[in-house]
Amino acid sequence: MGKTPEFPDLLRLIDERSTAFRTAVASTPSLDAQVPTCPEWTFFDLVQHLGEGRRKWAAIVAAGPAAAPPAKSAWGSAAPREREALADWWATSAQQLLDALREVGPDRGCWTWWDKSQSPQTAGAAARHQLQEIAVHTYDAQITTGTPQSLPNEVALDGVDEFLSTCCATTAAWPHKPAIVDYHATEGRSWRLWLSADGARTALLPESGTMPAMAGGEDPDAADASLRGTASELVLVFYGRIPVNSLELDGDPRLFDQLVAWNPDE
Numbered sequence: 001m002g003k004t005p006e007f008p009d010l011l012r013l014i015d016e017r018s019t020a021f022r023t024a025v026a027s028t029p030s031l032d033a034q035v036p037t038c039p040e041w042t043f044f045d046l047v048q049h050l051g052e053g054r055r056k057w058a059a060i061v062a063a064g065p066a067a068a069p070p071a072k073s074a075w076g077s078a079a080p081r082e083r084e085a086l087a088d089w090w091a092t093s094a095q096q097l098l099d100a101l102r103e104v105g106p107d108r109g110c111w112t113w114w115d116k117s118q119s120p121q122t123a124g125a126a127a128r129h130q131l132q133e134i135a136v137h138t139y140d141a142q143i144t145t146g147t148p149q150s151l152p153n154e155v156a157l158d159g160v161d162e163f164l165s166t167c168c169a170t171t172a173a174w175p176h177k178p179a180i181v182d183y184h185a186t187e188g189r190s191w192r193l194w195l196s197a198d199g200a201r202t203a204l205l206p207e208s209g210t211m212p213a214m215a216g217g218e219d220p221d222a223a224d225a226s227l228r229g230t231a232s233e234l235v236l237v238f239y240g241r242i243p244v245n246s247l248e249l250d251g252d253p254r255l256f257d258q259l260v261a262w263n264p265d266e
Contacts, residue, residue: 007106018094024141048079051093058096065109118169156231164202172264182226225251
């Protein structure tokens, strides 16, 4: 896969996105505003979800290797309803996560839900995924306030890589015809996803756009479908914030519908 940002850079980027999210909290016209990209949520629901989730992951990281995440009683206080207090509560939530990550370092093990993926079950991998969670929800907050911004380039490029290796790669069998899907970021980086009865595996493509054949003898140039856009657009497609057809799509579009509908844990 692509070069993962160093642990201090992940912490820096988490802090930067957390600050951007707090700015959106401070500027929202109403905590009752509906979030366009998460229509079942109000702005308050969004903040509550993100804050509780970061407190949960702070507890997970601090607990170390475990068979299950800590109980909700370990997550800390509930979200307040008043705007300024809510912004402070969010800042505390983000700081708890950062403190826990700094305390244990990148290599310590912890519980994760991605035990069948290509990502390790470590605090470093947790930090990498937490950055994407915060970045995408910051986009949700910004679009609610009318000021949507693309994900920062450094965040988005690793976000494509992180999503494919953590959320797509699995040992669970692909329930459809074997396929190859390529993703191309206009910033000059490309990834390939192999789907088969053996599961889903992913790798960064060389700059030439070719790579050695994988097990099974697939033609390395024969992608069944591909998607091209900025790294930010690709991440936002992955998380369902913008439609697939808003990007440049080649090949069989049904593959993207199948990927969205696929739940390997079922």
